[in-house]
Amino acid sequence: MADITRMRGDTSWFVRDRFGMFIHWGLYSLGARHEWMMHNERVPPEVYRQRYFPRFDPDLYDPKIWARAAADAGMKYFVVTTKHHEGFCLWDTSYTDFKAPNTPAGRDLLKPMVEAFRAEGIRVGFYYSLLDWSHPDFVLDGVNGPLRDAPDREERNRGRDQGRYAAYMRNQVKELLTKFGDVDVMWFDFSYPKPDGSGKGRADWESEELAGLVRSLRPSIILDDRLDLPGVGDIVTPEQYQPRQWYTRDGVPVTWEACQTFSGSWGYHRDEADWRDADELIRTLIDAVSKGGNLLLNVGPTSRGQFDDRALDRLQAIGRWTKRNGRSIYGCTQAPSEFRCPPDCRLTWNAEKRRLYVHLFAWPYKHLHIDGLKGRVSYAQLLHDGSELKTEGLEGWQMERATGAGIREDTLTVNLPQRKPDVAVPVIELFLK
Secondary structure, eight states: OOOGGGOOOOOTTHHHHOEEEEEOOSTHHHHTBOTTHHHHTTOOHHHHHHHHGGGOOOTTOOHHHHHHHHHHHTOOEEEEEEEOTTOOBSSOOSSOSOBGGGSTTOSOSHHHHHHHHHHTTOEEEEEEESOOTTOTTSOOOSSSSTTTTOTTHHHHHTTOOHHHHHHHHHHHHHHHHHSSSOOOEEEEEOOBOOTTSOSBOHHHHTHHHHHHHHHHHOTTOEEOSOSSOTTOOSOBOOBSSOOSSSOEETTEEOOBEEEEOSSSOSSOBTTOOOOOOHHHHHHHHHHHHHTTOEEEEEEOOOTTSOOOHHHHHHHHHHHHHHHHHGGGTTTOEEOOTTSOOOTTEEEEEETTTTEEEEEESSOOSSEEEETTOTTTEEEEEETTTTEEOOOOOSOHHHHHTOTTTTOOTTOEEEEOOSSOOSSSSOEEEEEEO
């Protein structure tokens, strides 16, 4: 087998597009109380299947509406759970009967989704769980799954063969990468090796063979970092938190993507009330790009196949911002260290256009001071409406009294309206000479 540690996917589009949609959809949407419901409530696979499989009927499912919502929000790629830990498959796979066409849905749900998102110009990514709590060959362990502490776990494991399960995964991944056109991202989830051998890692998944298969079928595909294979993977995927700086591995900056939710669950959760507001989500997107990263923001559709109103509300609000301020996100990255970020701000930088974007998380009174930029800016404007901002700085009589105020000879002072514009996060676009 070729050395997969030397193989890399094409991330050129990824670091340009910056913003994607994650979709977690499966039988857990019927329970509507977390995608790990089967694990959390210790629901045996046979009970879970009997309860939800015959009732999965997404009669309101229209993937064109999903794709339009993503496009309007400014998202450029999406990643969908083709199979989550429960083992249920959204597509018409040949390797299990635990799939959407055998439910009242009666059809492959993945193919029309892929077609709808592609029609909107959105790139395609597939999430595939390495875990499968319903597969008859998946060896039950004491760490994850509904039967992790079942008294008959060892008895249930008799006759199971993890190697056969690994082959099953490869067969399904081959389907995903050969039947749906050019897939841009393969997002595996997840490894959990333990020092005492109780978890699962690369040997259980036969990760080298799995990654080799992916690379052979789609050489340019982006592969994530959750196969428990050091040196393999194109992106690092911090989950539910923001790094404090550009993400590094062994001190080297890497391509990274923060995957986060609107609330706390990935799957549809009817009663979850602590949803993040749109302004905070916009700040999270900005923060990621200001540190050289991406944001993959999740939606959990209902069992009837719709994005609920809370999700749509936030997507629409994010879209209003990206429509007018997307120039500060797409094609941008962390600003060079020579540019000093003012307090309560984030900087992004478009090297090709030589434009520096200052995102104001808090609106200052009349002036924004940026050290080191005096004489280096040819023009300044508010990005959302393209209105000019003057950079004369303080008036003469103010400067006479500015000694000790921290305003330096090389400080650029941008004159601002006294009142904050009606924008979630105002952005100043600086054209550098």
